[in-house]
Structure formats: structure tokens, C-alpha cells
Amino acid sequence: MLKKERQEKILALVNQHDYLSIAEIAKTLDVSDMTIRRDITELANQSLLVKIYGGAQKLEKIEHELSTQEKIDTNVAEKKFIGKVMNSIISDNDTIYIGAGTTMLHALPELKKANLFVITNSLLAFNYLIYNTDYRVLLTGGEFSRTTEEFYGETAEKSFENLNIDIAFAATNGIFENNITTANLVEGSIQRVAFKHSRKKCIVADSSKFNRSDVYTFYSLSDIDYLITDDKLSETTFDYYRSFTEILKEEQK
Structure with a gap:
């Protein structure tokens, strides 16, 4: 069997089963484990699948970015769970950054700490905070995205000058290997600026966001302090990604 044909079969098998071990693939294709291991490495380097310890997982490509309204009713329970985890690492009187996204919107009602100062570039988060909490709130300026309902660009990024943030929380469209991805560079840029001004850097992502890739990588998992997710993440996926952060x-107690 030619290498190209073998790798196409590997991709087809992994995409069909989501996860397969090296031994399972080798047995199915009747080739050595070493050959399959090399093929998986090459396919992972081409961002065609996710190489994990002992096997490979399917990598889902995001075709286009859904609007906030399209995403607002998806995985709500998981996003609220994430909010409880976020609350457990925040302290009273903290200054925090809340990025854009429906994960953040559903997480906000779970924040119970006192006297927070919240910086956000999300219009949805801002509206929730001013009508439902007594927290101090700073909304960045900037150009407005009607798709994600957030502010971005140079004006938004200048809002962070002279700010000292305790914890910054940013969402993502997809995580694969060491990559935190987003649909466009300008949305990722403001997250990087917020992280630059923060003591602790946190990415929030429900379990459906793992092994998915959007167009641009805006940060590396190994450069953040915490990756916060829900309790539905599989043990295989958890074991793989905790090698990065x-x-x-x-x-947290």
C-alpha cells in the first residue's frame, strides 16, 4: 500500500471513529505500529488530525463563525458549569477581564464574589453586568462586530493601558494540540492584549470546543495558567491536553 493511500485510510478511520489507538489502526491496515506512528505524526503536522498518546483523534474544522445569536442556546448547562469554576478562582475585590462569547454570557450569573471590577469588550457581558450586578464595569471602546457583539481594534486595545488585571478570561472557537484558535486576527489580538496586562491568564471552553480548529491561532495553551472546561470532557482528551497546561x-476549594 502506498503511503498516500495509507494516510488517506488512516484519516478516514479516525474521522469515522473520532478516536483510534495506533494498535487498532495498524491491525486494520495490516502494517506495523511504527509505520502508523510516523503517519500520524505527519498528518498531525499538517493539522489533519490530533496526535495523542497512543493514538489519534479527529480534528474538526470550523467552516465559518456562527453569530452570537446562533450560538446563544448551545451547551448552556456546560457554560454555566464553567462559570462556577471561574467563580471558584476569583477572589473578592479582584479586577477581572471578561472576553466576548456566549460561554462568558452564561458564566456571568455564576460569579458571586464581592466588589469586582470587570473590564470587558463584550456588549452582551456589559449589558448583563450593569443591569444585574453592582460591580464596577469598564467597557472598552473600539469598532463593533455585529457577528460576535464585541468591540475590537486599536481603540479597544488602548483601553488596557495602565490597567493591572488579576485574572483575564477569554473564550475560543476551538482548541487543538497547543493551539487556541479564533475566526479572525483582530478578535484574537484584543485577547492577547488583555492577557499581557493580567497576572493570571485563563481560557474557557466547553468540552465541544476540543479537537476543533478555526482559522487563526491567537495563543498557545502552554502560555496560559488555566484551561477551564466542563465535567463532560472525556478522560482521554483531558489526559492529552493537560500536558500543555x-x-x-x-x-476549586
């Missing part, structure tokens, strides 16, 4: 999927 600390994963929190339960409230």
Missing part, C-alpha cells in the same frame, strides 16, 4: 473542570 493545568485544566480545571471542577470548582
Whole structure:
């Protein structure tokens, strides 16, 4: 069997089963484990699948970015769970950054700490905070995205000058290997600026966001402090991604 044909078969098998071990693929294709291991490495380097310990997982490509309204009713329970985990690592009187996204919107009602100062570039988060909390709130300026309902660009990024943030929380469209991805560079840029001004850097992502890739990588998992997710993340996926950073999927005591 030619290498190209073999790798196409590997991709087809992984895409069909979501996850397969090296031994399972080798047995199915009747080739050595070493050959399959090399093929998986090459396919992972081409961002065609996710190489994990002992096997490979399907990588889902995001075809286009859904609007906030299209995403607002998806995985609500998981996003609220994430909010409880976020609350457990925030302290009273903290200054925090809340990025855009429906994960953040559903997480906000779970924040119970006192005297927070919240910086956000999300119009949805801003509206929730001013009508439902007594927190101090700073909304960045900037150009407005009607798709994600957030502010971005140079004006938004200048809002962070002279700010000292305790914890910054940013969402993502997809995570694969060491990559935190987004639909466009300008949305990722403001998250990077917020992280630059923060003591702690946190990415929030429900379990459906793993092994998915959007167009641009805006940050590396290994450069953040915490990856916060829900309790539905599989143990296989958890074991793989915790090699890059600390994963929190339960409230911290």
C-alpha cells in the first residue's frame, strides 16, 4: 500500500471513529505500529488530525463563525458549569477581564464574589453586568462586530493601558494540540492584549470546543495558567491536553 493511500485510510478511520489507538489502526491496515506512528505524526503536522498518546483523534474544522445569536442556546448547562469554576478562582475585590462569547454570557450569573471590577469588550457581558450586578464595569471602546457583539481594534486595545488585571478570561472557537484558535486576527489580538496586562491568564471552553480548529491561532495553551472546561470532557482528551497546561473542570476549594 502506498503511503498516500495509507494516510488517506488512516484519516478516514479516525474521522469515522473520532478516536483510534495506533494498535487498532495498524491491525486494520495490516502494517506495523511504527509505520502508523510516523503517519500520524505527519498528518498531525499538517493539522489533519490530533496526535495523542497512543493514538489519534479527529480534528474538526470550523467552516465559518456562527453569530452570537446562533450560538446563544448551545451547551448552556456546560457554560454555566464553567462559570462556577471561574467563580471558584476569583477572589473578592479582584479586577477581572471578561472576553466576548456566549460561554462568558452564561458564566456571568455564576460569579458571586464581592466588589469586582470587570473590564470587558463584550456588549452582551456589559449589558448583563450593569443591569444585574453592582460591580464596577469598564467597557472598552473600539469598532463593533455585529457577528460576535464585541468591540475590537486599536481603540479597544488602548483601553488596557495602565490597567493591572488579576485574572483575564477569554473564550475560543476551538482548541487543538497547543493551539487556541479564533475566526479572525483582530478578535484574537484584543485577547492577547488583555492577557499581557493580567497576572493570571485563563481560557474557557466547553468540552465541544476540543479537537476543533478555526482559522487563526491567537495563543498557545502552554502560555496560559488555566484551561477551564466542563465535567463532560472525556478522560482521554483531558489526559492529552493537560500536558500543555493545568485544566480545571471542577470548582476549586
